[in-house]
Amino acid sequence: MSFNLVLTVAGIGMLVGILAMLLNESGRKEMAQAVTIAGVVVVLYIVVQSMSQLFTLVKSVFQLY
Amino acid sequence: MEIWQIVGLALVVTVIGVVLRQIRPEIAIQLTILAAIIIFLLILGKVKVIIDLLQNLADQANISSYYLLIVLKIVGIAYLAEFGAQICRDAGEGALATKVEMAAKVSVLVLAIPIIAAILESLVRLIP
Numbered sequence: 001m002s003f004n005l006v007l008t009v010a011g012i013g014m015l016v017g018i019l020a021m022l023l024n025e026s027g028r029k030e031m032a033q034a035v036t037i038a039g040v041v042v043v044l045y046i047v048v049q050s051m052s053q054l055f056t057l058v059k060s061v062f063q064l065y
Numbered sequence: 066m067e068i069w070q071i072v073g074l075a076l077v078v079t080v081i082g083v084v085l086r087q088i089r090p091e092i093a094i095q096l097t098i099l100a101a102i103i104i105f106l107l108i109l110g111k112v113k114v115i116i117d118l119l120q121n122l123a124d125q126a127n128i129s130s131y132y133l134l135i136v137l138k139i140v141g142i143a144y145l146a147e148f149g150a151q152i153c154r155d156a157g158e159g160a161l162a163t164k165v166e167m168a169a170k171v172s173v174l175v176l177a178i179p180i181i182a183a184i185l186e187s188l189v190r191l192i193p
Contacts, residue, residue: 002103003074009096010081017088036089043095047102054102055145061113062141063134 005050009043016040071104094156101148135180139173 016039023032059065078100085093116137123133146169153162 002106006074006078006081006096006099006103009092009099010085013081013085013089013092013096016092017085021088036091039089040091040095043092047095047099050099050102050106054106057106057109058141058145061109061116062137062144064138064141 002050005046009046012039012043071107074100074104094152097155098152101152105148132180132183135176138176142169142173142176145169 016035019035020032023029023035078096082093082096085096120130120133123130146165150162150165150169153159153165
């Protein structure tokens with residue numbers, strides 16, 4: 001289950017990279033920027049979710065409250 | 066969980082990260098963060114076993130669990146700070162990483178105050 005997240009993020013990264021490249025080639029610089037930002041936000045959402053999971057787990061294991 | 070899973074995950078993430086860094090460096094960093102989180106999540110179950118063992122030993126040796134708790138908290142803080150600082154440094158933010166480490170040192174010192182006080186107290190009791 002957790003390995004899927006890595007593949008998801010890698011896929012989003014590749015997709016965003018290719019899409020931004022295509023948009024850049026066709027002369028739509030602002031659309032390419034928007035796609036890049038959207039990709040970063042989506043990936044950040046995934047990363048922050050699993051990071052909060054990690055932090056709660058660390059807090060419970062090491063009894064940091 | 067098992068060592069080969071972790072090594073495989075790390076190798077796959079490394080290869081994907083090298084490719085991704087050339088086209089989208091910002092997403093490559095987030096991929097690294099995610100991989101670090103997943104590896105730690107996989108290993109935390111075993112850490113819990115070790116901590117349980119330590120707690121058992123401390124109970125048998127009649128050491129106050131208060132001190133063990135402090136040590137555990139310090140280990141947790143050190144791990145989390147290292148995690149954050151290492152990622153900042155990977156992303157080229159060395160200054161931020163140093164600040165994170167400094168904050169961790171200060172909070173570890175604050176947690177260690179009771180132990181230092183206890184050591185000083187017993188030293189004072191030893192000296193007539």
